[in-house]
Amino acid sequence: MPELPEVETVVRGLRPVLTGKTITAVRVGPKALRFPWPESFADRLTGRRVQALSRRAKSVVIALDDDQVWLAHLGMTGRFVAEAAGGVHQPGAFYDASPRQPGHDHLSLDLSGGGRLIYNDVRRFGYMKLMAAADLEAAFATLGAEPLDPALTPEALYDLCHRKTMAIKPVIMDQRLLVGVGNIYASEALFLARIDPSRSAQSMSLADWRVLLAAIQQVLSQAIAAGGSTLRDYAQIDGQRGGYQAHFQVYDRAGEPCPHCQTPIQKRTQTGRSTFYCATCQT
DNA sequence: AGGCCTCCCTGCGCGC
DNA sequence: TGCGCGCAGGGAGGCC
Numbered sequence: 618m619p620e621l622p623e624v625e626t627v628v629r630g631l632r633p634v635l636t637g638k639t640i641t642a643v644r645v646g647p648k649a650l651r652f653p654w655p656e657s658f659a660d661r662l663t664g665r666r667v668q669a670l671s672r673r674a675k676s677v678v679i680a681l682d683d684d685q686v687w688l689a690h691l692g693m694t695g696r697f698v699a700e701a702a703g704g705v706h707q708p709g710a711f712y713d714a715s716p717r718q719p720g721h722d723h724l725s726l727d728l729s730g731g732g733r734l735i736y737n738d739v740r741r742f743g744y745m746k747l748m749a750a751a752d753l754e755a756a757f758a759t760l761g762a763e764p765l766d767p768a769l770t771p772e773a774l775y776d777l778c779h780r781k782t783m784a785i786k787p788v789i790m791d792q793r794l795l796v797g798v799g800n801i802y803a804s805e806a807l808f809l810a811r812i813d814p815s816r817s818a819q820s821m822s823l824a825d826w827r828v829l830l831a832a833i834q835q836v837l838s839q840a841i842a843a844g845g846s847t848l849r850d851y852a853q854i855d856g857q858r859g860g861y862q863a864h865f866q867v868y869d870r871a872g873e874p875c876p877h878c879q880t881p882i883q884k885r886t887q888t889g890r891s892t893f894y895c896a897t898c899q900t
Numbered sequence: 901a902g903g904c905c906t907c908c909c910t911g912c913g914c915g916c
Numbered sequence: 917t918g919c920g921c922g923c924a925g926g927g928a929g930g931c932c
């Protein structure tokens with residue numbers, strides 16, 4: 618599920634819950650996530666104080682007080698659920714407000730002050746890593762640019778991509794080139810930029826990249842401001858769900874009229890993922 | 901090497 | 917109603 622805006626929303630929500638807290642107890646469930654749990658995961662977290670939280674690509678990065686870094690990737694269905702002392706749900710932090718299924722809780726942390734943090738993941742495509750802070754750079758070495766980094770230029774993306782025959786949509790979802798853009802925001806950004814998702818990356822001029830990067834940045838920024846997108850069960854919510862799904866122009870809107878020209882939105886498959894677009898507006 | 905496909909896992913909605 | 921199929925926001929590995 619979570620793309621950059623959702624992970625950013627999670628990090629911002631977790632920050633006040635975790636920062637400065639000591640992890641007093643850790644319970645790890647019997648099932649592995651995408652990868653086996655890190656060696657001695659519970660022991661290595663227990664007693665640690667959380668110093669800071671940040672995001673890199675679609676990963677949550679949690680810095681601990683012993684120069685270890687806990688890295689959490691939420692996969693498709695991973696979610697953190699925070700409970701304040703007394704079991705009251707801590708609102709406002711999470712992109713997926715559908716009722717959590719406790720049978721899919723895989724990790725529970727007790728925090729100083731009486732709070733609790735739970736990791737829940739139905740499909741178990743998420744994963745956790747625990748490493749020395751010094752190894753973080755190497756762990757992220759294959760990741761591409763952060764789309765909201767002010768230092769990122771259209772020229773850099775043009776240079777990386779202007780020989781690629783692959784279609785532009787899978788290119789902007791390739792985390793080795795540009796991070797954080799997933800299936801929803803790729804379709805939305807290409808619609809905003811009026812670029813056909815099937816165009817080859819090598820057909821993109823520098824001017825096209827200027828338009829597309831600006832569109833990606835606009836879509837991601839607005840989605841962060843809305844608290845991300847919440848797709849499932851968002852009718853029965855606690856009022857803290859993400860709100861960007863209401864702004865989707867094309868995603869999951871096949872057959873509905875294009876907001877610009879009224880032509881029905883098309884759906885097609887690219888590299889195994891659904892793409893939504895307007896065949897009239899996007900060229 | 902680049903690019904595409906399959907698979908990991910569970911749940912849900914749809915059509916028959 | 918019940919069942920089987922396809923599909924779901926990610927990404928690694930393998931194949932051509």
